[in-house]
Amino acid sequence: xxxxxxxxxxxxxxxxxxxxxxxxxxxxxxxxxxxxxxxxxxxxxxxxxxxxxxxxxxxxxxxxxxxxxxxxxxxxxxxxxxxxxxxxxxxxxxxxxxxxxxxxxxxxxxxxxxxxxxxxxxxxxxxxxxxxxxxxxxxxxxxxxxxxxxxxxxxxxxxxxxxxxxxxxxxxxxxxxxxxxxxxxxxxxxxxxxxxxxxxxxxxxxxxxxxxxxxxxxxxxxxxxxxxxxxxxxxxxxxxxxxxxxxxxxxxxxxxxxxxxxxxxxxxxxxxxxxxxxxxxxxxxxxxxxxxxxxxxxxxxxxxxxxxxxxxxxxxxxxxxxxxxxxxxxxxxxxxxxxxxxxxxxxxxxxxxxxxxxxxxxxxxxxxxxxxxxxxxxxxxxxxxxxxxxxxxxxxxxxxxxxxxxxxxxxxxxxxxxxxxxxxxxxxxxxxxxxxxxxxxxxxxxxxxxxxxxxxxxxxxxxxxxxxxxxxxx
Amino acid sequence: xxxxxxxxxxxxxxxxxxxxxxxxxxxxxxxxxxxxxxxxxxxxxxxxxxxxxxxxxxxxxxxxxxxxxxxxxxxxxxxxxxxxxxxxxxxxxxxxxxxxxxxxxxxxxxxxxxxxxxxxxxxxxxxxxxxxxxxxxxxxxxxxxxxxxxxxxxxxxxxxxxxxxxxxxxxxxxxxxxxxxxxxxxxxxxxxxxxxxxxxxxxxxxxxxxxxxxxxxxxxxxxxxxxxxxxxxxxxxxxxxxxxxxxxxxxxxxxxxxxxxxxx
Numbered sequence: 001x002x003x004x005x006x007x008x009x010x011x012x013x014x015x016x017x018x019x020x021x022x023x024x025x026x027x028x029x030x031x032x033x034x035x036x037x038x039x040x041x042x043x044x045x046x047x048x049x050x051x052x053x054x055x056x057x058x059x060x061x062x063x064x065x066x067x068x069x070x071x072x073x074x075x076x077x078x079x080x081x082x083x084x085x086x087x088x089x090x091x092x093x094x095x096x097x098x099x100x101x102x103x104x105x106x107x108x109x110x111x112x113x114x115x116x117x118x119x120x121x122x123x124x125x126x127x128x129x130x131x132x133x134x135x136x137x138x139x140x141x142x143x144x145x146x147x148x149x150x151x152x153x154x155x156x157x158x159x160x161x162x163x164x165x166x167x168x169x170x171x172x173x174x175x176x177x178x179x180x181x182x183x184x185x186x187x188x189x190x191x192x193x194x195x196x197x198x199x200x201x202x203x204x205x206x207x208x209x210x211x212x213x214x215x216x217x218x219x220x221x222x223x224x225x226x227x228x229x230x231x232x233x234x235x236x237x238x239x240x241x242x243x244x245x246x247x248x249x250x251x252x253x254x255x256x257x258x259x260x261x262x263x264x265x266x267x268x269x270x271x272x273x274x275x276x277x278x279x280x281x282x283x284x285x286x287x288x289x290x291x292x293x294x295x296x297x298x299x300x301x302x303x304x305x306x307x308x309x310x311x312x313x314x315x316x317x318x319x320x321x322x323x324x325x326x327x328x329x330x331x332x333x334x335x336x337x338x339x340x341x342x343x344x345x346x347x348x349x350x351x352x353x354x355x356x357x358x359x360x361x362x363x364x365x366x367x368x369x370x371x372x373x374x375x376x377x378x379x380x381x382x383x384x385x386x387x388x389x390x391x392x393x394x395x396x397x398x399x400x401x402x403x404x405x406x407x408x409x410x411x412x413x414x415x416x417x418x419x420x421x422x423x424x425x426x427x428x429x430x431x432x433x434x435x436x437x438x439x440x441x442x443x444x445x446x447x448x449x450x451x452x453x454x455x456x457x458x459x460x461x462x463x464x465x466x467x468x469x470x471x472x473x474x
Numbered sequence: 475x476x477x478x479x480x481x482x483x484x485x486x487x488x489x490x491x492x493x494x495x496x497x498x499x500x501x502x503x504x505x506x507x508x509x510x511x512x513x514x515x516x517x518x519x520x521x522x523x524x525x526x527x528x529x530x531x532x533x534x535x536x537x538x539x540x541x542x543x544x545x546x547x548x549x550x551x552x553x554x555x556x557x558x559x560x561x562x563x564x565x566x567x568x569x570x571x572x573x574x575x576x577x578x579x580x581x582x583x584x585x586x587x588x589x590x591x592x593x594x595x596x597x598x599x600x601x602x603x604x605x606x607x608x609x610x611x612x613x614x615x616x617x618x619x620x621x622x623x624x625x626x627x628x629x630x631x632x633x634x635x636x637x638x639x640x641x642x643x644x645x646x647x648x649x650x651x652x653x654x655x656x657x658x659x660x661x662x663x664x665x666x667x668x669x670x671x672x673x674x675x676x677x678x679x680x681x682x683x684x685x686x687x688x689x690x691x692x693x694x695x696x697x698x699x700x701x702x703x704x705x706x707x708x709x710x711x712x713x714x715x716x717x718x719x720x721x722x723x724x725x726x727x728x729x730x731x732x733x734x735x736x737x738x
Contacts, residue, residue: 029706029707097609099610110608114609115608115609116608116609116610117604117606117608117609117610118606118608119575119576119577119606120574120575120576120577120605120606121575126534127534127575127576127728129534129726129727129728129729130573130575130576130578130728131576133676133678133679134576134577134578134604134610137578137602137604137610137613138604138608138609138610138613140613140615140629140630141609141610141612141613141630142609142610143632144629144630144631144632145630163727163728166533166534166727166728167709167727169534170487170533172489173489174483174486174489175483176483177483179710182689182690182702183687183688183689184687184689184702184704184710185704240709243704243706243707243708243709244709246706246707246708247707247708247709249707250679250707251679254634254636254678254679257634257635257636258629258632258634260634261632261633261634262632
């Protein structure tokens with residue numbers, strides 16, 4: 001293998017791990033992502049670091065968790081001293097290119113990358129209908145013209161299926177009839193409700209205040225609309241989500257078709273992943289922001305369409321916990337560049353090549369600043385920090401005394417996360433063990449104060465609402 | 475009190491970031507085209523010449539920002555669909571799509587046979603210019619149908635296959651649908667069962683199986699017959715046609731095209 005392969009990082013937005021036809025999902029058709037799986041290794045226990053765009057992307061860019069990056073939610077600001085993947089690769093002799101969605105606030109993508117395309121007003125959160133095909137055009141132009149001697153790293157940030165958020169926003173102020181009553185679709189064309197449509201209401205306060213109460217902190221107007229939905233509306237929402245994925249799959253297809261016709265095909269490592277998932281009706285939720293599997297578990301495929309890079313074909317790795325922080329060390333490993341010392345991630349290359357390596361025994365996820373999850377082979381432990389009475393804007397943890405409510409799920413016997421076992425006395429030992437893992441993990445993080453006004457305001461406002469809920473529920 | 479006129483749900487975006495300008499602007503555009511004096515058929519030596527100009531109104535909630543003056547149009551671009559009939563059985567299309575949001579200015583040139591579903595004919599060309607300031611500034615590609623049959627694209631001298639065609643379905647282009655739906659009205663097929671077709675979206679992306687069918691008929695703000703379109707990789711869009719053979723409104727996930735000017 002060339003010591004400095006080209007590296008293509010293709011990412012989608014809001015794409016749950018199982019919304020891929022090669023993984024057995026019968027409700028959509030993704031021949032191009034399937035092609036990546038057929039030529040690579042799919043890590044099925046792959047988790048985002050935080051189920052919201054900017055936060056998860058800040059981890060991709062830095063190899064750090066979101067309480068370290070300064071981007072614990074969409075309005076955060078990346079701490080200026082943290083190096084990003086573009087800077088690291090450039091220093092290592094690569095040409096680092098970016099195309100499409102970036103969404104790492106606080107870092108100008110043009111300072112770290114050579115940018116192929118980033119829209120007229122800089123691409124924000126959504127807009128796949130406009131930006132994704134333009135991104136493909138930009139990549140087509142690049143792949144058919146690049147003739148520099150340096151290897152390239154190119155990251156393509158597709159926005160779909162994030163445009164499903166537009167579908168949801170459209171319900172805020174008008175009633176969209178279900179397509180069956182309009183004669184557009186027949187009922188049997190719609191996917192069923194998810195098996196975990198119902199949920200255990202004993203959730204963390206954070207999830208209730210962010211996603212459940214009338215004046216929920218996040219997208220309460222959509223919440224109000226979906227409360228009026230019948231079963232067919234929910235199923236139509238799922239149907240739409242899968243069409244958005246097919247749309248972005250077709251964009252990926254054009255990139256792969258072109259790559260296959262270029263001289264780069266033999267020596268280009270392709271990594272495919274998504275920033276976070278989509279609840280898609282599970283637990284009667286929409287979008288992300290929650291710590292359930294549909295929102296936090298994402299695809300992660302390492303692939304090469306030819307033989308130039310040693311990667312097994314069509315293999316599922318169902319064993320190892322992968323995190324968004326692993327992108328940077330994996331890219332650095334393949335590029336033969338030293339990974340920044342502070343990175344919390346691990347290179348997947350030994351796993352791809354089936355070499356012995358000590359690997360983590362759990363995944364760690366943060367959410368909405370105060371939310372935390374530890375996922376082991378057997379259990380998922382979700383908890384929250386209670387907002388500080390006097391806020392110092394340093395992300396919470398590790399502080400056992402500040403922990404709030406707990407959700408515990410048996411992943412083997414309850415994969416849909418329907419029954420919260422935290423209130424069963426028999427599970428106290430499991431909870432204690434998971435909590436210890438959480439606290440130990442957090443003791444290894446370099447949490448830094450959020451110094452900018454916007455994140456401080458969000459932390460203050462959300463913290464006050466959470467404090468109110470805690471006070472009133474007493 | 476234009477804002478109070480109810481719009482059909484399929485193109486009602488009189489809310490969110492656009493409120494209440496979306497309805498006002500949409501209805502003003504409809505009146506503009508209705509009052510247009512140049513509605514006669516224009517005959518050339520070889521046949522008809524038709525030209526329709528559409529304003530692009532934004533549907534999207536997220537990230538929509540009106541540029542400059544709040545009193546200016548919410549329009550984010552324009553589409554010009556121009557076609558000439560040649561030799562009786564072919565329509566030559568020349569379509570321009572200008573989008574101020576993503577910076578792309580596209581020109582599509584292609585031909586279709588003069589049949590209801592406007593089957594795509596032989597070869598085509600697309601030119602894209604990008605007004606954004608980053609590296610990507612332009613791209614063009616040629617496309618053609620092979621005898622296999624499949625769709626081939628040539629981009630900067632690199633040939634790729636854009637997909638195999640199922641010969642049992644008519645293959646057309648989304649920009650020819652501006653004439654397909656009026657043809658359905660004209661042939662009194664407007665209320666027949668839905669029909670499967672294949673669409674080469676923007677002359678580059680094959681949607682191998684799409685469905686079109688009758689949606690509804692409305693009398694306000696003007697009299698229109700509506701159709702739906704969806705398929706693999708294709709979110710539902712809604713196409714509204716007047717009694718004179720004009721596609722007047724096309725509403726999809728992110729934008730609504732509203733006819734503002736026509737010839738032929």
